[in-house]
Amino acid sequence: MVDKPLFTPGPLTTSRTVKAAMSRDLGSRDTEFIRVIRDLRNSLLQLAGVSQADGWEAVLMQGSGTFSIESVISSITPPDGKWLVIINGAYGERILKIIERHGIAAEAIRSAENELPDLVAIEAALGGEEFTHVAVVHCETTSGIMNPIAEIGALAKEHGCVYFVDSMSAFGGVQFDFAGSQLDCLVSSANKCVQGVPGFGFAICRRELLDATEDHARTISLDLTAQWRGLEGNGQFRFTPPTHTLLAFAQALRELDEEGGIAARAARYRANHDVCVAGMRAMGFTEFVPENLQGQIITSFLYPTDDFDFDEFYNRLNEKGFVIYPGKVTKANCFRIGHIGHLFPADTDALLTAIRAVAAEMNLSLSPKPA
C-alpha cells in the first residue's frame, strides 16, 4: 500500500527501506543489538561534529521528543537551579510548563510568534537575575521560524549558564555550527530530519553535565544520567528499548549519509520549501513568518479569507491523497505545510496541483501575486 505523503512536522513520510529495517526481532540484551546502539550513538555525535574524546555523549530516551526534553530538564537541574526560557511559540511554552511542573524556578522572555527573540532583553535578564540555565527552541515548529541559537548561546555563556537547545525539528536538516553555538545540550527525536520512525528521542550533551548532576533526577523512567550510565556500562537501555524503531533509525542514519549528509538534506528541504512557497504565493497565499526569518522545515500560511473553512480544505486535500497540518500559532489563523521527510520537490509540485484544484472546488477568493 502506498500511503499519502505527509506534509507535516512528524510522523513523517519515511523511505521504504527505513520501514523495512523494522522487519526483525532482535533481543534487547543481545550482542548484535548492543552493537546497533553503540554505532548509532557514535553516528549522532559525528552528525553533530563532536566526539566522546571531546567530552560529548549521545543519550537515547524512549518516548516522543517531549519525553527527551523532560528527561533533560528533570535530570540536570539542581534543586536551586533557575531557567530562563526564551519563547516565541508553543514549543517554548512547553519547555516552561515542564520546568514548572517539576517545581523548578523559571522565568520567560516572550516575543511574537513571527518575530525573533529580543537579544537585548535576554542580555538584560541574564545580567540581573541568578539564572543557571537558558533554553530556546531552534526551529519553532509552531510557525517555522528559525531562532538565532548562536547569538543566544554567546549570551548564555557570557553569564555562565548551561545552554539547552530544543532542536527537535531542525537537527539533521539544517546546517549549523554545533560547537560554535556554545550549547551544552541539544535534544532531537528519531522521526524528524534524520527520517526515522517515532519511538525515541536523544540528547547530545557535554559529559560534565551528566557527571555533575548524578542525584538530581526527579523520575526513574526519564533519568538521563542513569540512562547514560546504563548505555556506557553494559551498552543497554535500562528498560525495554523500542528495538524496531532503533533498527529503522540505524537505516535512516545510513541513508542520511548516502544522501550526502546534512548539507545535501538541508538543500533538498530548502528546495521543497522554495517550490512550495513560490507555488502558494502564485496562488495568492501568504506566509505568516517574514521570509528572512523562515526556515526550510515547515511553513505557516495565513488563512486566505476570514471565512476560510480549513476542515473542508484539509479533508478535500486528504481525499486527493495529501496530508497537511493545522496551524498552531495563537494570534493568527494559519495552516502548515511541512518540507521534511522522504519528500522531494516533485511531491511538493503534486501537492500544489491538488491545492489548486481544491481552491477551485471551494471557490476560494485568492489574490494571486506575480512570481
Place this chain on the structure above:
Amino acid sequence: MVDKPLFTPGPLTTSRTVKAAMSRDLGSRDTEFIRVIRDLRNSLLQLAGVSQADGWEAVLMQGSGTFSIESVISSITPPDGKWLVIINGAYGERILKIIERHGIAAEAIRSAENELPDLVAIEAALGGEEFTHVAVVHCETTSGIMNPIAEIGALAKEHGCVYFVDSMSAFGGVQFDFAGSQLDCLVSSANKCVQGVPGFGFAICRRELLDATEDHARTISLDLTAQWRGLEGNGQFRFTPPTHTLLAFAQALRELDEEGGIAARAARYRANHDVCVAGMRAMGFTEFVPENLQGQIITSFLYPTDDFDFDEFYNRLNEKGFVIYPGKVTKANCFRIGHIGHLFPADTDALLTAIRAVAAEMNLSLSPKPA
C-alpha cells in the same frame, strides 16, 4: 532474514504479519490513525472483560512498560497518599523505587523470590497503617512466580485502598477474572503477551481514578490523566505517538483474537512451558520456583553446578541460533527461558536439542532425573 527465536521476557519474537503492519507511514492526527487508536483502546477493554459503559478506560502511554507504571504512580497518588508495595522480585522493588523517587510515602512487605506474598502480614499492615494504595506484580518476571492478585485485591478493598497490579508480562497470556480481582488499575505493555513490538504501554483503569486525580501529575510527559483527556477529547496522543508500533499492536490484537483469545494463547504458552520444563528436568536442570507457584510466562532454572559458566552457555546457544535470558533473582544463580511470543512447542523442542548439544560440548555434570 530469519532472526533467532527469543526465549526472553521481551522484546519477543513476533509474527511476520505483525512486523509487516509497520510498513506504513500514517499521520498521527489523521482520521485513519485516530480510528486505529480508538479501536485499539476498545479492544484492550474487551480483552480485560470490561467496558467504558462500566466506568473503565484504556490509556496508552509512550515508552517501555516502566514508563506506564511511573505514569500511573506519579499521576494518581494524592500528596498525602501512602503505598503498600508487596515485593517478591526486582519488578516489585522497581515500583517501590518509583514511588520513593517522587517523594511519595511507601512501605514494603517482602517475601523470598520463590515464595508467595504473606497474606497475613499484608492484612496486618493494612489494618494498622493509613495506606491509600496497594501495589503488586502479577507475574514476577524476575523468577516467573505468579502472585495471588485476587486474594491481595480482596484485602486491599477490605481496607479501602486503591489496588494497582503490574501485569506487564501476564496480561493477554494468562486467564484471570479481571473484575473479580477487584483491581482499580492494571498496567501492561505492547510487546508482552499481546505480541506487539515495544514502544508503548497501557493502563486499564477505573475512570473515577482519573477523574479524582486531575491535578496530581508530577510530570508532563507521563501525565496519565492529561493523556486520557487527550485521547477522549480529540482521539489523539498529546505528543507524537509511535505510529508504526501502534499499527503493529492493532495487527497483534487481531492475531490474538484469531488464535482464540486469551484462553488459547495461555494454553499455547502452557504447552511451551511444559515441553521446556520436562526437557530441562530430563537433562538434570531444576527450577527455582516450586511447580505449583510457577506461571507459564518464564521459568528460572538454577545453575546446575557452582562453577557453571553462564556466559559460555549463552554464547554457545546464541551461535546455534537461540537467545535465552540471564537470571535476575538475588539469592540464587539462575538463568531464564521465556515461553511467550510467537513461539510454539516445536520451537522449544529445537531449543532443548540445542541445550543438550551445548551441555555435551561444555561437559556439564548434570544429574538427569527420570521423566
